[in-house]
Every structure is written in structure tokens, then in C-alpha cells.
Amino acid sequence: MKNVILDVDTGNDDAVAIMMAALHPDIRLVGCTTVAGNLPVENTTDNTLRVLSHIGRDDVPVYRGLAKPFAPHPFPVPEGFTSSATPVHQEQLALPEATTRAQTATAVEWLVETLRGATQKVTLIPVAPLTNIAAAITVAPEIIHAVEEIVIMGGSATHGNETSQAEFNIYKDPVAAQVVFNAGFERLVLVTLDATRKALVSDIQCQELAALGSPAALATAQILDYYIRGNDTQSVAAVHDALCVAYAIDPTVIGVQRLNVDADTVGFHTYGRTIVDLKGISGRPPNAFVALDADPGKFYELLKHTVSRTTATAR
Template sequence: MARRVVLDCDTGTDDAIAIMLAAARPELDLVAVTAVWGNHAVEHTADNSRRVLDLIGRTDVPVYAGRGAPVDPPPGVPAPRGSAEPDTLPLPPPTQQVEAQDAVEWLVETARAATEPFTLVPTGSLSNVAAAIAADPSFVEAIDELVVMGGVIERGGSLPDVETNVGYDPEAAQLVLDAGFERLVLVPLDATYRAIVTSEQRATLRPLGRAASVAAGFIEQRIASYRTLPAMNGRAAAPVHDALTIAYLVDPTLVTLSAATVRVHTGDSPTRGRTDITLGTGEVQVAVDADADRFFDLVRESLAQL
């Protein structure tokens, strides 16, 4: 049986490719997409999610809009800044409507009614997931695996000190880490920057069909913005962060995992949003490496099926 998956997204270009992969893979049953604020306001992330599902002919997958702000920010802390990407993906307006039910309510009700566990993949801020836990702590019992794109291990190198998904809502991230999920996998920047896609690889996607061509355009956009960052050092390549979470679900051997303890800097600390990740022992499985060539092969194979 296909694995039942819910994607919790702040959909921009890399979340869009994650949605495409999840919908393309026969091993996965994409049950729903829940939209959350993060790189873009929730109204835009819900809209973008529906645009992607329209593109790939999956309007049967419902989209629920959820939290539009952090769950419990300390007073006086400035609101996080969104992505430099345009708020709206360059795709036709969606034909399907956002579901009337709030995403957090839907997550809680779905968990309560579940006769078998499902997998939850948050690739934006963790505000929806934290709100679901706060509404019903038993929510965690319905999740067989929580796969989070977030955090960063390296400190003082070429990667940013704060990864945005965690940094947008650190209190939510810490609540999720403490909630007691049976299996929590964290895919930090250290792994996603190992699974970069080059300009040459991107070019091979365009002949594969409409969805693959759109994905190639998204990756081209990412390469243009990432090549000036220290981690890329001018190279014509870029990470597709959120897609690695789906690739991991399809083939867990694509990434190298290590047990770890993870704590998030919260409150009004000047280091707010940083993740302290201590490898070797702990309840969280953290991706410390990824196979870039095999990742791209899986992306290419998946997009060709759409």
C-alpha cells in the first residue's frame, strides 16, 4: 500500500517541487496539502499550492489554509521577513477552492479519526503542527513519522546561523521537538546543500513535459538567487530544500541519518531561531549528508511521470 502523506507547506518554488514529487510517486498517497505562513503569507501559500496541483492534474488533493502567524511569539520581537521570491508562482490561477475548514482543525480531526497512522511533512514554519499539538496532544499518536525540513548543524561556516523554517517560529519548533513523536526526522540545511541541482542537470528536465519544464524554471530561478551566497561560492547550482524530504520518504538511503538532540533558541535572545544540534545520541534523527546525484535522478524520474 502507498504511504499516506500530508504536506504542510509555505509554498514557494522548492515546496512546489516537493508537491510535484509527492504526487508523482506511486509509493506515496498525497492525502492533502495544508498551507502555513512562512516564506509567504498563508493566503499566498494556499494559492500557490493549488496552482501546482492544477498544473499536475491533481485537483483531487484538497488544500487547507492554516496559521498565518507564529503561535506564541515573545512581545516586542519583530515579525520575520518573508522570501525575496514573488509571493505568487508564475502559474495560472487555481480552479479549485481552498477548503472551508481550517488546516489545524482538519489535522486534529483527521488524527482523531485515523484508523492507521499517516506521515506528516512540514516544509514551512512549524506553526500549524504546533497549533495542532496544543489543541490535542494526542495528535502525535496518529503520526508514524514527522519529516521536518529545518534547522542547521554547522555554526560559523558558509551556512546561515538560522534556518528560516525554524527561525520564523522558534517556539513552535521547540514545542514540536518536545511533543513525543514516535519518529522525528530533521532535514537541515547541511543535508539540503549537499543535494544541490546544477544548471546542466536542470536543463535536462525541460524536454520531459509541462510539469518538469515548470520545475526547471523554478530551479533556474533558485540558481540565480543562490549562486551569490557563500555556500554556493558562485557555482551555477542551488539546493531544492523541501524536495529532499520527499526524496527521503521514497528512498531513505539517499540521506545519512544520525541520532541527535536538538534544542532551539527561543524568546528574545539575539540568537533566536538557532538550532543546537548535538550528534551521536538523542530522540531526533538528523540528516547529515545526502547523495546529490541520486537525489537528482529521483527528481528527474518523478517529474517525468507527471
């Protein structure tokens, strides 16, 4: 069983990732940390608590994280710019109010304390801007040795979704991404848009999920239905964050290449772009396993199997 910490900016696809991690029997969800990203941190924290409470996992502690990026954005946002997060993430998920509150410790404090004291290695899964993770390893760089694997949803080797060049999570805090990419983690897996754009769920599959009847399946169907309607295609949506949890359960759901990655923190037109050195031109040694492909059928079956569970059968 893997000990997993999820770092989230919940958000619709984050909610699905949380349910998968909280319900799969091969994962022990140690805690969730929240950060500003898709929504302000107040909303991401509230949504995270709602999800866990709804599926009967309010025993999983939630720690509120940082409300602003690790480094300020150096370029003004163009007038009329609409974030890719705007049409697809509900400020408040349509789930009952949580029965618990966030813990008093901050996310960064808890990450440092937990990883310093870990007797078993942890799988760290940030599916949000990397602000909390960069702050924690800046305060206590030695904690990377407690992380067996860090699985990041972020970046693209081709084109972005927040700008033509940049993927949302990396664009929101590329300095934090640069810190994390170059921190020296034993195994860093970067699950890019190239892979997550293949982790699709359709409106018909949402109906299949709803028919399963479990609290998680019903919530997943409702959340993804909203997510699909916010996408241009109107019939399918990529469940980006959940693919990272699916990988933690079954690594064969994605295909990876050993490559060097970094983040652009200075370019006006390329700010936030993930630099994926596909050809080894930089001469820099590989620092990541980069996911450029995914198996959509395997992903959906794993999603369906996991959210069909109840808390009693998952523990």
C-alpha cells in the same frame, strides 16, 4: 504506499516537493496544509493550489493554515534586514490560476480531525515553519500517535541561512519548533541545512528537466531556474524541501544520526538556532534522527524520475 500530509509555505522549493509527493506512485498525498513563512499565507495557499492544478492533481485538498507564528518574535528585526526568502521565492508562481479553491476547514482543524480518525498511520512532512503542527498537537496531543514519522525540513548543526545562527523555518517560529521537537513523536526526522545544501540542482540540470516535457518537469525547470538565479552562486541551488519528500520515497538519500535537538527561543544573538547535541553533552536522550548528509546524485535521479511522470501514470 505511504499516506502523506504535506505542510508547506509555497514558495519555490515547496512547489517541487509538492510535485514529487503528488506524482510518485509510492505516495498517497492525503492533503496539503499551508502556513505563513516564505510568503504570507494567502500567497502560499494560492501557489499550492496552482501547483496541484497544473499537474492534474486538483483532487488533493488544500487547507489554509495560520497567518502568524505560534509565538510572537521577542526581538525587533534589524533595520535593513533582508530575509533569505526574499530573492528566491515568487509571490505568485508563473503557473495558470488554479481550478479549485482551498477547503473551508482550517489546516489545524483538518489536521486534528484527520489524525484523530486515521485508521492507517500517516507520514507528516512539514517543510515550513512548524506553526500549524505545534497548534494541532497543543489542541490534541494524542494525534502524535497517528503519525508514523514526521519529516521536518529545518535547522542546522552548523550555520544558519536566515541569521548566522538560525535556519529560516525554525527562526520564523522557534517556539513552535520547540513544541514539536519535544512532543514525543514515535520517529522525528530533522532534515537540516547540512543535508539539504547537498541536494543541489544546476542550471544545466534544469535544461535536462525541461527536455523531459511533462507538465511537472517543465514547471520544476522553470521554478528552479528562478530559484537558482536568486541564489548567490548563479549556477546551482539547494532544493531543500524536496529532499524531505525524496527521503519519504527512498530513505537512503540522506544519512542520519540519533541525537537530541531543541530550539533556542530566548537568546538575542542565537534566537531560532537549532540546538543539535552532536556530542551528547546535555545528557538529554535523543529525540530525533538528524540528517547531516545527503546523496546529491541519488536525489537528482529521484527528482528527475518523479517529475517526468504524468498524473495518469502516477496514480
